[in-house]
Amino acid sequence: MDIAAALAIAGQAIGLVKDLREIDKGLDTAEYKAKMAELYSSLADVKMALSDAQMALREKDQEIHELRAKFELRTKLVEVDGFRYETHESGKPKGVPFCPRCEQNSSRLYRLTRFKGMIIYKCPECNAEYKPVHAYPWTETDPR
Numbered sequence: 001m002d003i004a005a006a007l008a009i010a011g012q013a014i015g016l017v018k019d020l021r022e023i024d025k026g027l028d029t030a031e032y033k034a035k036m037a038e039l040y041s042s043l044a045d046v047k048m049a050l051s052d053a054q055m056a057l058r059e060k061d062q063e064i065h066e067l068r069a070k071f072e073l074r075t076k077l078v079e080v081d082g083f084r085y086e087t088h089e090s091g092k093p094k095g096v097p098f099c100p101r102c103e104q105n106s107s108r109l110y111r112l113t114r115f116k117g118m119i120i121y122k123c124p125e126c127n128a129e130y131k132p133v134h135a136y137p138w139t140e141t142d143p144r
């Protein structure tokens, strides 16, 4: 049974107990009512726990998806003069490199951006400045 189905069943059970509590007014056994309240409370806990688990699983799925994408990107990177670039089909470096500082510190890839049109490139994340930075063409006109 998956978590979504478990959540649905827990929800139904809570509704059922609620109904039973209504019907039971005539019987009025204190102990019985206390048990029902307990059951209701524990079922609510089950639902909350399953809901948390579902959220955690979704976060993990998202993380796995992001890690896969990052890994795929990394396998395609090429290093030139200490900077890592994406590559064209031919394996030649493409565009502007990623910040080496951020890659080392946090394993995240942030592409450098040109600082006010000058020859300095800056990291949008850590603000480190680099020069000179070689920028390669974004499109490959001649694959040879």
Ligand SMILES: [Zn+2]
Pocket (backbone or CB within 6 Å): 099, 100, 101, 102, 103, 110, 123, 124, 125, 126, 127, 128
């Ligand atoms: Zn950086």
